[in-house]
Amino acid sequence: MTAQPKTIQAATFDPVLARADFPILSREVYGKPLVYLDNAASAQKPRQVLDAMERFATGEYANVHRGVHYLSAAATGRYEAARETVRKFLNAKHEDEIVFTKGGTEAINLVASSYLGPRIEAGDEIVLSVMEHHSNIVPWHFLRERHGAVLKWIDVADDGSLDAEAVAAAIGPKTKMVALTHMSNVLGTVTPLHEIIANAHTSGIPVLVDGCQGAVHELVDVQDLNVDFYVITGHKLYGPTGIGALYGKRVLLKGMRPYNGGGEMIREVTRDLVTYADPPMRFEAGTPPIIESVGLAAAIDYLSSFDREAVAAHEHRLLARATAALEDLNWVKIVGTTPGKGAILSFETEGMHAHDLATILDREGVAVRAGHHCAQPLMERFGVASTTRASFALYNTLDEVDVLIAALHKARKILG
Amino acid sequence: MTAQPKTIQAATFDPVLARADFPILSREVYGKPLVYLDNAASAQKPRQVLDAMERFATGEYANVHRGVHYLSAAATGRYEAARETVRKFLNAKHEDEIVFTKGGTEAINLVASSYLGPRIEAGDEIVLSVMEHHSNIVPWHFLRERHGAVLKWIDVADDGSLDAEAVAAAIGPKTKMVALTHMSNVLGTVTPLHEIIANAHTSGIPVLVDGCQGAVHELVDVQDLNVDFYVITGHKLYGPTGIGALYGKRVLLKGMRPYNGGGEMIREVTRDLVTYADPPMRFEAGTPPIIESVGLAAAIDYLSSFDREAVAAHEHRLLARATAALEDLNWVKIVGTTPGKGAILSFETEGMHAHDLATILDREGVAVRAGHHCAQPLMERFGVASTTRASFALYNTLDEVDVLIAALHKARKILG
């Protein structure tokens, strides 16, 4: 069953070659080779990213934007080049539509606070799905707590799929925003964005898409999607921690108030008055994550150096193999089985709590996540307190899937 | 004049040895050795910091807090150890009084929004000095714009000194907060914090101190100061970009609402309700700057490996040498001359605009900053549009001061 895919993969994307770029993957834990399957929480970083940051820090570092001197010009150039790299990655139209943030979470908070905050009144509605990550829930809860906004929840089907019609049906005269994940970090479900966004726009409702997972596994074209806001985070994209980015349509960003206040985001400050710079600077108060921007650009370059479809095919092969193996086990139940889903595999195990299972897998070298995955409403929807989650990255191999399965059997022996 | 200080310095702190730790300092620009005197904007990073981050990223990296597996435990351990390092550095009483932020600017915004935001009413006053950095101005302007708060400005004397009595006199029945810099990033003025804080507390007014510059050059003991909030930023402390920290008294942090909402900062999320974790987690939504926390801890360890008083003495020697040389030039006017000031030297040059001067110094390898230094109210106070600023770090040498002075003479020849 795996013979044929293996041939295709060898022709286009070789995970074993890619593994060599990730120093951490050759380490052992408890004397066992590390099998890192916690990629949806955070991905490991390739040599190329670490080296780019190191070279920058040792050769061109200074603060950006306000300096006349050589290093400041060099650093500013690198920082703005990173912005251009993100723009190209998302196919945004303009560079000033890319705002660097500290991560995906801050990007969503920025939109909730600076875009929707001043526009929302008691009783206005925000449409969310039950599979959102807390980072795409709590910022909207703030608007509920502080302005009386109402959260309208779209359920998912039992297989974890999200129906575009259901989203359209939830949009009413009070709706002010639709905020949805591109890919669920628990189910792997890929949201039918085209249809949902087109629908929302017929009512004039802007759509924010949380691409923290989606952008890692799917090709993103914000113009083609016609999405209003799109959010990414560096550390899941094989990049550094401490950085993410918000794409926002120029016209929307221009109409937004600042988020943080401080250096670099002002036009003028006096004792009685302050005026603000244009986007994206308006939203980048203080010294930005400069070294991290170089790392993020290197990560995007790294990912883009591969045939992305071949990478996706490889990840789906991993998923297919793991899924098939789990389906054979009558004591395992997969949560999230919709066709076309991304390479994230959550499951329950009869008689074994996720935490106990994860502890045992860990001693086999297998790193998986156990818990609610920052998606408590989704856990509630499926009536579980927690799941075990294996999530795949480009550097995982079919052999590693087999190690996972063997470790599962071992856990069953200990606990079952 | 310099012979005697040199002897003392050799006995206790050797900048030439320290220089070897900073790879970038051995580079050239335009064929001239780099003389980096833009340290108040951002400091360079020693090998020790870069190596610690690299080792962590290649050996122990994972997301923190929620993982059961080995790497997640290791990363969580490093992240929390970094918190302990910051606690010790500031001599905070409890670890949960240290909140990691993306930088100094975010830390101040957090306090303005989450502490003062819900407590301020139209007409309430916030006391600031005219020498604040925009990052300690604009967040309070937000409260003026959004809640009708009034900013009360304390002037500095002509030598740049700030009078503790003047601050005390500005505190009235409407005062809700005092926010002051520990050290001016333009004048080098060190604020008399003990007296100011004690005064404010007699009226029950909390004090935030912006230590972005102060913590680099002075020893800080938040308990001894009895300060309510103290802010630091990593990149000026020889640490990475993308990280800073807020110290807040436990009782104050406990009473504050969250800032960003997202993963890791909640206790429980349902469709209709959200409850929040205790500090510091409440304020650390989303994936924090994990790798940067390791870098910040390494930077603090690096700085603390020296006799801090010897480092300060060295920096003051640099300042004294540069000051003496500038005082000899009748076409140079130093802005900020108060005794005991930190190693930051701003000046105006007759007939030469700061930008032109900085451009010429740059071609001599000398990196200085020209502009308003994110301190426009201070520029207005001194009636200048911009100044040139040389700011010193532990790795600068007396010889570099001489290069600066020679370059100044050259600029005078070209432009004067």
Next chain:
Amino acid sequence: MMDESLRELYQEVILDHSRHPRHFGVLADANHVGEGHNPLCGDRVKVYLHVGAGDKIDDISFEGKGCAISQASASMMTDLVKGRSIAEAEKLMGGFLHLVKGEDASAIGADDREHLDVMAGVQAFPMRVKCATLAWHTMKSALEGGNPAKSE
């Protein structure tokens, strides 16, 4: 070939407690109830106590779902504190917290130690300490009539 520390952690006694927890269910005449929540995994536990004359814990029960460690720990706790005074229960809790963290647990008497020693395996699993302590924290918050407990 099984990892030694795993064998320590998942001893038969622990698995037995977790599969057949003692004092499981609602206590009808409880006069102290506490609710605990482990935010790391979403597990919840509810502890019911009936405290009688002389601050004696006449009866105790617990309810909830959780991992083997947290269930076993809750079950053993109910076994051990039933019939004791609040002060004794709290002293035992102090000792237990030390024990699972690998600290000095000499506050635990020899008899109790014999029962609790099976929990010492948690020491090798720092990420699981919160699982082991959740029920205890919840009992404490129930006795204090306070806020929902979290394990720390």
Next chain:
Amino acid sequence: MMDESLRELYQEVILDHSRHPRHFGVLADANHVGEGHNPLCGDRVKVYLHVGAGDKIDDISFEGKGCAISQASASMMTDLVKGRSIAEAEKLMGGFLHLVKGEDASAIGADDREHLDVMAGVQAFPMRVKCATLAWHTMKSALEGGNPAKSE
């Protein structure tokens, strides 16, 4: 021994313009006024124009403080656009923006080019491009009656 590019940048013509700017001061009968601000250094400039029949710039002046580059650029600009039509002035501006960025500036006529070539030295100083363009952006915003200009 002076850096070649510095010599290019601070040519005598530039220093002369900056020390003795032409058309400096308020223009009493201006019918277009613009204000510009370089947020990088805090420099400000104000440009006054009198536009007459046929969209002709009859008179122009500027005021403000700034670096040698921005002052010289403003001074030269007033020299060059006075007496031209708005369309011609805007075309010249387009060419100038290209020139200082080191891009194709062939839109500038030969005569103008002779005057403006001294500004080409800015090409080697990317951080100073905004200084050179501030006055031009300000003129444009004055003509459009729009918002305060920033140089970009």
